[in-house]
Each structure stands twice: as C-alpha cells, then as structure tokens.
Amino acid sequence: MLLNLASHVTGCCWPRGMKEKEKEEEEEEEEEEEEEEEEEEEEEEEEEEEEEEEEEEEEEEEEEEEEEEEEEEEEEEEEKEEKEEEEKEEKEEKEEKEEEDIKKKGTQDIGKPVEAPATGVSRVTNEFFVHNQIHNYTQYIHIR
Known part of the structure; x- marks a missing residue:
C-alpha cells in the first residue's frame, strides 16, 4: 500500500515483478479463503449429517419402544383373558362338583x-x- 501511494505521488513505476507478486499474494489469499469456506461448508454438512443420523436413531429407538409397549400391552391383555377363562373354567368345575355332590348327598x-x-x-x-x-x-x- 505504501509503495502504491508512493508511486502515485512520485509518479514512478513499480519495480518489475512487484505487481505480479502482489497479484499472486492476493490470489493465494483468495484461494485460502475459498478453501476455508469449503472446509467450513464440509464441516457444516458433516454436522448436519450427524444430526440427521442422530434423529433417525432416536426415531428408531422411539419406534422400538412403542412396539415393545404394544407387545407388553398385548401380552397383558392375553394374560387377563387367560385368567378370566381359567376363572370361568374353575367356576364351572366347582358348580359341576357341587351338582354332583348334591346328587350324591341328596x-x-x-x-x-x-x-x-x-x-x-x-x-x-x-x-x-x-x-x-x-x-x-x-x-x-x-x-x-
């Protein structure tokens, strides 16, 4: 910058290769910035992918839990039905036994x-x- 101001003030030209070096430095800086931006974008994409994977895992876990709960409820219902059937059978057997006892005793x-x-x-x-x-x-x- 100072050289640039000095050249405008004094009117003298840049030494050979100075403009090229400056352009190369600017290009390198731009490339570095672009690389940094690309790296940041890649990191953001990776983070988004990780978040999506975590969400999918959570959803799968929730679905598995729901399925387990449904299975448990079904098992409980089946157990209740079995108990009710057993109780009915026991009552019927008891009634039949009483009837037989009544017939025997009179x-x-x-x-x-x-x-x-x-x-x-x-x-x-x-x-x-x-x-x-x-x-x-x-x-x-x-x-x-």
Whole structure:
C-alpha cells in the first residue's frame, strides 16, 4: 500500500515483478479463503449429517419402544383373558362338583329337599318311609 501511494505521488513505476507478486499474494489469499469456506461448508454438512443420523436413531429407538409397549400391552391383555377363562373354567368345575355332590348327598346347601338318587323319592318322603318301617317293625316285635 505504501509503495502504491508512493508511486502515485512520485509518479514512478513499480519495480518489475512487484505487481505480479502482489497479484499472486492476493490470489493465494483468495484461494485460502475459498478453501476455508469449503472446509467450513464440509464441516457444516458433516454436522448436519450427524444430526440427521442422530434423529433417525432416536426415531428408531422411539419406534422400538412403542412396539415393545404394544407387545407388553398385548401380552397383558392375553394374560387377563387367560385368567378370566381359567376363572370361568374353575367356576364351572366347582358348580359341576357341587351338582354332583348334591346328587350324591341328596340335599343342597340351602337345605331344600332334593330327589334321592336311589329311590327317586324326595328325602322328606324317604325319611317318613323309613320311620314307618321302623314303627311297623317295633309293633311286629311287640306282637310276638
């Protein structure tokens, strides 16, 4: 710059090669700036790619978590259904067992008379019949 001012003031010319050197330095500076800009752009692109990859990974993880949650919910529902079915089966088995017990015993838990399995006669009637037989037998013994 000083040489440039001095040459304008004094009117003398630049020494040979000075303009070329100056141009070369300017070109080198421009090239360095362009290289730096390209490097910065490449770094920005790499950062963007990394961010995109991270976002994709996060999305995949979220999808996997959602799928796992859905599977867990389905398993829980299946377990509930199985438990309900087991409870129903247990109730049915219990009821069948009670019915069989009632048929064997001839009475319900409530105390109502039920048909006796052997005679086809209600228990009350059966007890009366037995009482009559005992009464008749005792009279027969007294008569002899």
